[in-house]
Amino acid sequence: MEAASVRIEILNTGTELLLGSTLNTHGHWMGQELLKMGLRVQRQTTVPDGEAIHEAMRESVMRSDALIVTGGLGPTSDDLTREATAEVLGIEMIEDEQAVRTMREFFRARGYAAMPEGNRKQALVPVGADVLPNANGTAPGIYVPPRLGQASACAIFLLPGPPSELRPMFHEEAAPRLRALAGIEDAGEAVELKFVGIGESSFADGIDEDLQAIEGLEFGYCARLGELDLRLIGGNDAITAARDLVAKSFSKQYVSDDGSSLEEVVVREMASRGLKLATAESCTGGLIANRVTNVPGSSAVLTHGFVTYANEAKVGVLGVKEETLAKVGAVSEEVCREMAEGALAASGSDLAIAVTGIAGPGGGSDEKPIGTVFVGLAQKGKETFVLTKCDPRNRLSFKQQVSQLALDLVRRRVVHGE
């Protein structure tokens, strides 16, 4: 079987996952781990504890080569994954002696006099299945090899729900078996390119068709606020062709191919050049500094952040002129320039970025509607550059969008000298 042709599904069980009490991170985590092996998840399903597991499992085993089930291996009455598996496959269950011994040992090591009898059902296994040891909890996992039951050729992994138990078991027990099933010798090719300053429609009108024409290439977009990720999957040649095509059209907007965020790239590029940054924020209210300082090592880059929300702060801290404020208002090209230059002077940094705008919901006018923003970049020995845009969104999206604009101005100056 070729890796790409192995059909894998994930079935997450647990009522708490559907009521919003617990965020389901299994699919996300396993998707990443499987992709590293060149494998892909074809479908992920979440069902509540209880009978719904049977139905979902019956459907999945008909569609897939391998099914990974999480949760429902505990000792209580709503833990029914083991039983559902045996029933769906038409196999008897048997108590695994080794599993009982291991569980007794688990309780003894934690100072219990004896194993609670309720835990005993955790040692039940469909006949012919493998018990997967669990070093981090009581519930052993189970592996049902393909064609063990008459009902399907699908391989089934039953893994415990808690991430601290699931993840080690996945690595140690499930991954090697999946590799063997898929006949994988090394990992496939998958890359994600991150862009800032272009949207999905720039691709749709530009090179989407050309990408489609590349043989053996699979690609997809994921649009975020002020950011676009392009995912490429395929052979080496296909990916190289796609990269070349994209590089020609969008070289300046390209940010990273290793998952690095815009702020990570800004910190890395500035740190490697020994450059220091200061921020002067009005409408973003500290978001830009916050994003930069989310990056480990950012203390080598960011020296000062000024959140000058009030006009007195702009005047007192950054030296914006009262007369400029009176003449053109706080949301203006002139004030933005004075903020950037003031932050540069006050901090002694190499670069200073300034933003002033109207985040809403209040504060807009006909002349300066909500969404109006000025972003300025000051640098020692260079003329200050100010751009303006109007992007009326809700308050938080506006802040995020403006912080993208600002960080991207810094990136383009540092990386491309723009």
Added chain:
Amino acid sequence: MEAASVRIEILNTGTELLLGSTLNTHGHWMGQELLKMGLRVQRQTTVPDGEAIHEAMRESVMRSDALIVTGGLGPTSDDLTREATAEVLGIEMIEDEQAVRTMREFFRARGYAAMPEGNRKQALVPVGADVLPNANGTAPGIYVPPRLGQASACAIFLLPGPPSELRPMFHEEAAPRLRALAGIEDAGEAVELKFVGIGESSFADGIDEDLQAIEGLEFGYCARLGELDLRLIGGNDAITAARDLVAKSFSKQYVSDDGSSLEEVVVREMASRGLKLATAESCTGGLIANRVTNVPGSSAVLTHGFVTYANEAKVGVLGVKEETLAKVGAVSEEVCREMAEGALAASGSDLAIAVTGIAGPGGGSDEKPIGTVFVGLAQKGKETFVLTKCDPRNRLSFKQQVSQLALDLVRRRVVHGE
């Protein structure tokens, strides 16, 4: 139809959700929102972009009364949700003129000369379906009422993938229709109390048993970073009894019962008293100011935010003494006090909050391990108060946790005079 008997499924589309590039939070968020309405999700499925949507949708509409589909409404070739819906239901598609006008307006407002032609397909709608306006993006949503297609009686909602677009549309367009479908007259009795400064174990050790004894009360906890939400569901009497019980035990830690965040409460309480705030942040790097300025109307409260990441910034901007820094280091009670008092003086505000700590992963020592933090509160005419804590977490969790500590100090001072 009774609320509890309405079968709801969620179908998330997007290859990025299965490859682990994007964490799927839709199910979690919608599960919570639906539960507030007394509705429950019976199954959640994730499929990649493309043909798999057809198959999954065909299955879901046969099983459910309402299907909520997310993603795949963009302008590119892999956005196929609209088409899949029309095909599964056997309905023609038609261009919605109002939707085209709205999209043109969206691009015009953002300074584009014209709408890219590729976006035009976003205005295609199955005949007879409702267009759901999208104030935060180009992709309109779609609502297909029950029994519109011959293939099923299921109501279908197509919502955009980005959370900033999906969430408002869910509230404004999907929730009222779901309520109508389920015959729900009002939102039912459900209340969520938010606490800061206590954990789940404070409840478990304290009043959990007493809550269990209240007849007709269903309750649950949701622990977040530095925050605990207690969800109460039941009749008026049960909820009142639970509230009284909780108020007796945790009155100082109680933050809100209307979903208001800690920063919203801080802004509201300070604004109503005409109080002004300044922040001086080292290890949180702007997060506190950012959280405060996420709140509409915060410009009435926050005047100055200082992100003094470098020692020179602490000295130059806040007047921290060089000798204090040399003697006890930047992460110390003394420097924290000088930062808070410096921010108070530089800003002229009524209150100033200061934080200095070690976020990691670098910078820890035996004496001051990673996670060490000092939080100081200065107020005109009062003695400055400094607390210290050590909570070694990863960088982002640490920042969040410290910002909670700081904002809660402000809240307790303003609301309780502590």
